[in-house]
Amino acid sequence: xxxxxxxxxxxxxxxxxxxxxxxxxxxxxxxxxxxxxxxxxxxxxxxxxxxxxxxxxxxxxxxxxxxxxxxxxxxxxxxxxxxxxxxxxxxxxxxxxxxxxxxxxxxxxxxxxxxxxxxxxxxxxxxxxxxxxxxxxxxxxxxxxxxxxxxxxxxxxxxxxxxxxxxxxxxxxxxxxxxxxxxxxxxxxxxxxxxxxxxxxxxxxxxxxxxxxxxxxxxxxxxxxxxxxxxxxxxxxxxxxxxxxxxxxxxxxxxxxxxxxxxxxxxxxxxxxxxxxxxxxxxxxxxxxxxxxxxxxxxxxxxxxxxxxxxxxxxxxxxxxxx
Amino acid sequence: xxxxxxxxxxxxxxxxxxxxxxxxxxxxxxxxxxxxxxxxxxxxxxxxxxxxxxxxxxxxxxxxxxxxxxxxxxxxxxxxxxxxxxxxxxxxxxxxxxxxxxxxxxxxxxxxxxxxxxxxxxxxxxxxxxxxxxxxxxxxxxxxxxxxxxxxxxxxxxxxxxxxxxxxxxxxxxxxxxxxxxxxxxxxxxxxxxxxxxxxxxxxxxxxxxxxxxxxxxxxxxxxxxxxxxxxxxxxxxxxxxxxxxxxxxxxxxxxxxxxxxxxxxxxxxxxxxxxxxxxxxxxxxxxxxxxxxxxxxxxxxxxxxxxxxxxxxxxxxxxxxx
Numbered sequence: 001x002x003x004x005x006x007x008x009x010x011x012x013x014x015x016x017x018x019x020x021x022x023x024x025x026x027x028x029x030x031x032x033x034x035x036x037x038x039x040x041x042x043x044x045x046x047x048x049x050x051x052x053x054x055x056x057x058x059x060x061x062x063x064x065x066x067x068x069x070x071x072x073x074x075x076x077x078x079x080x081x082x083x084x085x086x087x088x089x090x091x092x093x094x095x096x097x098x099x100x101x102x103x104x105x106x107x108x109x110x111x112x113x114x115x116x117x118x119x120x121x122x123x124x125x126x127x128x129x130x131x132x133x134x135x136x137x138x139x140x141x142x143x144x145x146x147x148x149x150x151x152x153x154x155x156x157x158x159x160x161x162x163x164x165x166x167x168x169x170x171x172x173x174x175x176x177x178x179x180x181x182x183x184x185x186x187x188x189x190x191x192x193x194x195x196x197x198x199x200x201x202x203x204x205x206x207x208x209x210x211x212x213x214x215x216x217x218x219x220x221x222x223x224x225x226x227x228x229x230x231x232x233x234x235x236x237x238x239x240x241x242x243x244x245x246x247x248x249x250x251x252x253x254x255x256x257x258x259x260x261x262x263x264x265x266x267x268x269x270x271x272x273x274x275x276x277x278x279x280x281x282x283x284x285x286x287x288x289x290x291x292x293x294x295x296x297x298x299x300x301x302x303x304x305x306x307x308x309x310x311x312x313x314x315x316x317x318x319x320x321x322x323x
Numbered sequence: 324x325x326x327x328x329x330x331x332x333x334x335x336x337x338x339x340x341x342x343x344x345x346x347x348x349x350x351x352x353x354x355x356x357x358x359x360x361x362x363x364x365x366x367x368x369x370x371x372x373x374x375x376x377x378x379x380x381x382x383x384x385x386x387x388x389x390x391x392x393x394x395x396x397x398x399x400x401x402x403x404x405x406x407x408x409x410x411x412x413x414x415x416x417x418x419x420x421x422x423x424x425x426x427x428x429x430x431x432x433x434x435x436x437x438x439x440x441x442x443x444x445x446x447x448x449x450x451x452x453x454x455x456x457x458x459x460x461x462x463x464x465x466x467x468x469x470x471x472x473x474x475x476x477x478x479x480x481x482x483x484x485x486x487x488x489x490x491x492x493x494x495x496x497x498x499x500x501x502x503x504x505x506x507x508x509x510x511x512x513x514x515x516x517x518x519x520x521x522x523x524x525x526x527x528x529x530x531x532x533x534x535x536x537x538x539x540x541x542x543x544x545x546x547x548x549x550x551x552x553x554x555x556x557x558x559x560x561x562x563x564x565x566x567x568x569x570x571x572x573x574x575x576x577x578x579x580x581x582x583x584x585x586x587x588x589x590x591x592x593x594x595x596x597x598x599x600x601x602x603x604x605x606x607x608x609x610x611x612x613x614x615x616x617x618x619x620x621x622x623x624x625x626x627x628x629x630x631x632x633x634x635x636x637x638x639x640x641x642x643x644x645x646x
Binding site: 107111121124131137138271277286 | 430431434435437438439441442444445447448450451453454457458459460461463464465466467468487491584585586588589590593599600602603604607608609
């Protein structure tokens with residue numbers, strides 16, 4: 001259905017906003033003019049590009065650099081699942097098609113969540129501390145089979161997380177924007193949170209989800225509950241989470257994403273007891289850059305042939321709508 | 324089939340070798356004389372007992388205290404899966420029936436192994452170190468789906484581990500003493516080790532398995548392989564493992580069991596790079612003592628009624644033979 005605009009004649013220009021090289025683009029030699037840019041030159045280059053590839057998915061530069069009027073790329077692809085870092089009102093209102101890296105990160109992130117859930121259940125961080133102190137201290141740990149999880153976010157990543165937790169015999173409920181078979185709607189959220197042993201945030205960052213994990217929601221959770229965020233930092237009110245851990249409203253948490261990344265060395269979050277901090281790495285398994293590169297090339301073939309693109313973002317909702 | 328000897332008249336004496344109290348034994352009030360002993364009085368008390376309950380499963384005192392001749396318990400139950408700590412030649416040769424805690428630890432240990440495998444794949448120990456240093460350092464991690472595991476030990480614990488790893492889409496081979504459907508025999512071991520990403524030791528400690536993970540076997544493994552021992556410490560030649568890690572023959576390891584437990588504060592194992600040390604806790608999830616107590620009470624009902632016991636150890640082989 002969704003065919004993105006392309007030039008009727010000549011060699012198309014693909015502008016790459018990059019921080020690290022993307023070797024696979026050599027495959028387009030002779031078929032596209034590949035130009036690289038950093039954030040500072042982006043605004044100047046955008047009007048001359050047919051395609052924008054946001055390879056530096058940590059950059060928010062597109063939001064401010066996007067041209068309000070006049071020439072602009074007909075297609076923007078981001079090498080990320082989230083699109084919050086580029087969807088400014090002007091881009092949302094334009095006829096430019098936005099695609100994302102849907103699919104690449106599902107299994108890695110699901111495994112990462114399982115790793116965190118099991119590590120917390122088995123008290124692994126404490127074991128590693130005691131090892132450093134050369135102290136043998138037996139403790140009882142938790143069985144995860146038979147516990148309950150609530151996964152917030154019903155896209156491919158949330159669904160992969162739910163599948164993986166279910167494979168560990170964890171009773172898992174999925175919450176999305178729209179209730180449907182196998183997915184609870186927002187009205188069920190607080191009830192599910194109040195019964196969950198594990199709360200997993202894997203939603204896209206939108207106006208509706210911004211700050212949704214706040215003091216009230218941490219207050220609804222069980223004292224034994226543990227919270228994991230692998231979505232976007234701004235889903236969580238970070239001070240409220242630190243406070244909930246400090247007051248023992250919940251038993252533990254793990255954040256892989258933060259409002260400001262990289263997390264500053266003087267952030268109090270590094271030292272919150274019961275909080276595991278990791279550097280936005282949940283989806284990034286060996287070979288991921290090649291997979292992202294190949295995915296862009298496949299989309300490019302569709303675009304160049306005038307065929308409909310896949311992984312097309314609903315720019316009003318802020319994610320790729322799906323099953 | 325296996326009915327253990329019991330007194331024809333009078334109240335039976337149940338001798339409990341314990342370190343911690345077992346509250347559930349109150350259920351036998353009026354039906355059995357419960358006597359408690361520590362290691363030092365065990366030899367003196369054993370001839371007067373009808374049943375020995377080895378509640379302190381860390382003790383090896385039964386091996387030396389077991390009476391060679393004369394009166395002795397007709398039934399010994401140990402609150403552990405392994406029986407190596409009590410099977411001396413005199414007990415093995417006697418008509419005393421030995422039962423174990425088969426079943427209680429399967430699921431907890433399987434989850435513990437999954438926790439270690441995922442933590443190693445996702446580089447979680449390094450993440451926790453970097454958190455302590457307040458350092459944001461993105462790394463690539465590994466997908467576990469599609470990797471290969473070799474689980475050595477085909478009893479209920481090994482089979483539960485295999486089920487759990489398969490649920491994470493890890494291709495898993497099981498190795499046991501006797502080849503059968505779904506279980507490889509010892510002849511396949513080296514070939515499987517040479518292809519495994521994960522090698523899991525979950526075998527009983529017997530003459531055949533003692534020291535089986537030695538320098539030669541670590542040499543067979545892939546440089547990317549990681550080794551986990553949740554069986555018994557003596558399955559592994561510990562110096563050979565430390566050496567294999569030091570020389571990068573393998574990429575990492577986790578030991579939950581050791582030749583000498585508790586591990587001494589001055590053991591070099593605490594500080595071996597790439598080695599996770601935990602204090603023999605893989606099977607011990609909240610409620611485990613109650614489950615062990617209930618299991619003994621169920622066996623006691625069978626014994627008191629003159630019915631066959633279950634979980635009966637083959638004293639020649641050193642474990643409960645099964646499917």
